[in-house]
Amino acid sequence: MATYTDLLKKYNNYDNNDENTGQCNGWRNVVAPGSCEASKEYKKKMKEFVNNEIEQANKSIVEDEKLLNDRINTEEHKNIYPLLNHDFDYKTAIRKELNPYQLGITNEPSFTNFTKSTFKLSNYAKSLLNNPYPNENTIPGITDVVTENDKKKDIISKTRAEDNKLPYPSFRKDYPECLYPTKGEYSTSYFANVGKCSTRITDKDICLSKGYTWVDEIKPPSSVNNYVSTVDPNKNKNKPPQDAIPPPPEKPKGKCFKPRFVYIDNRPQGLFGIKGEVPSLFSDLLSVTPDKLADIMSGYSLSGSGIVPCAEEFRNNDDNINNISIYIGLGLIMSILYLCYNK
Numbered sequence: 272m273a274t275y276t277d278l279l280k281k282y283n284n285y286d287n288n289d290e291n292t293g294q295c296n297g298w299r300n301v302v303a304p305g306s307c308e309a310s311k312e313y314k315k316k317m318k319e320f321v322n323n324e325i326e327q328a329n330k331s332i333v334e335d336e337k338l339l340n341d342r343i344n345t346e347e348h349k350n351i352y353p354l355l356n357h358d359f360d361y362k363t364a365i366r367k368e369l370n371p372y373q374l375g376i377t378n379e380p381s382f383t384n385f386t387k388s389t390f391k392l393s394n395y396a397k398s399l400l401n402n403p404y405p406n407e408n409t410i411p412g413i414t415d416v417v418t419e420n421d422k423k424k425d426i427i428s429k430t431r432a433e434d435n436k437l438p439y440p441s442f443r444k445d446y447p448e449c450l451y452p453t454k455g456e457y458s459t460s461y462f463a464n465v466g467k468c469s470t471r472i473t474d475k476d477i478c479l480s481k482g483y484t485w486v487d488e489i490k491p492p493s494s495v496n497n498y499v500s501t502v503d504p505n506k507n508k509n510k511p512p513q514d515a516i517p518p519p520p521e522k523p524k525g526k527c528f529k530p531r532f533v534y535i536d537n538r539p540q541g542l543f544g545i546k547g548e549v550p551s552l553f554s555d556l557l558s559v560t561p562d563k564l565a566d567i568m569s570g571y572s573l574s575g576s577g578i579v580p581c582a583e584e585f586r587n588n589d590d591n592i593n594n595i596s597i598y599i600g601l602g603l604i605m606s607i608l609y610l611c612y613n614k
Contacts, residue, residue, distance in 0.1 A: 303381035328417035350464040355411035364415040403539035439482030445582035459537040467528035468581035478527035488524040
């Protein structure tokens with residue numbers, strides 16, 4: 272995986288007398304006069320490029336730290352998952368992978384290098400037209416980050432810690448990676464909270480333990496007492512003895528809701544089987560036409576994206592389901608025996 276540190280190591284001996292890569296040894300300058308001077312200029316430009324990329328990454332540190340703190344305080348991981356996928360920086364990722372220094376295009380003054388560099392430039396065209404991106408080697412928080420910036424690395428590390436927290440404990444059981452992937456070519460795909468859906472859970476403690484939201488039953492305002500009699504005519508009837516065991520406290524009444532999510536499928540879709548960056552860009556533009564936006568807002572899935580169904584809890588009904596299955600089985604057996612007997 273490309274890093275600027277590896278790039279500097281790659282060209283460490285480029286402007287000296289190294290037998291393998293050095294451009295300043297005597298024989299190479301005989302074959303291609305001026306190689307030594309060109310290599311020094313090339314290495315200087317490369318270092319300027321790397322330093323500029325690190326400096327650019329440093330400019331956003333203050334805003335990135337503020338965003339991270341806000342996300343931690345508001346538990347944003349419950350609304351967007353994974354955060355690193357949502358934040359994927361295409362610009363930085365492409366500049367790391369497809370800069371001329373990484374592609375090996377040099378300024379060596381020779382016809383051989385001119386020919387080789389022309390073919391190497393085709394790798395850039397392939398990425399734009401044919402090679403899908405993200406791909407199986409893409410890792411959010413590494414591929415798209417200038418890892419030479421220590422502050423940026425610290426922010427990414429803390430963001431990854433937030434991503435290790437699921438929106439609710441059973442989230443990946445409801446939406447498994449095999450059906451809703453977020454790795455490899457899906458490294459920019461993510462979930463976003465778009466509301467809540469009702470559950471069958473009636474116990475507040477169970478609801479909260481699952482990471483869901485409990486809403487207490489709304490009681491009538493006190494002003495209603497002015498219009499409705501609250502006198503209990505049976506107040507003094509059947510009054511239990513003073514030494515009787517008090518009844519258990521009544522469980523709070525209310526409704527349990529679990530988060531509802533939309534899955535954003537950002538894998539490279541491409542056009543006509545071509546999944547490069549340019550075809551994928553056109554495909555994305557076609558996906559935001561008014562008719563398709565209306566389908567997504569209505570809850571329909573489009574090219575993998577859409578509101579995902581709320582997985583309901585059926586554990587409490589297992590016994591009933593098993594009993595029904597037994598009754599149906601017994602009914603079938605009795606019917607078969609009856610038909611056989613009547614023959």
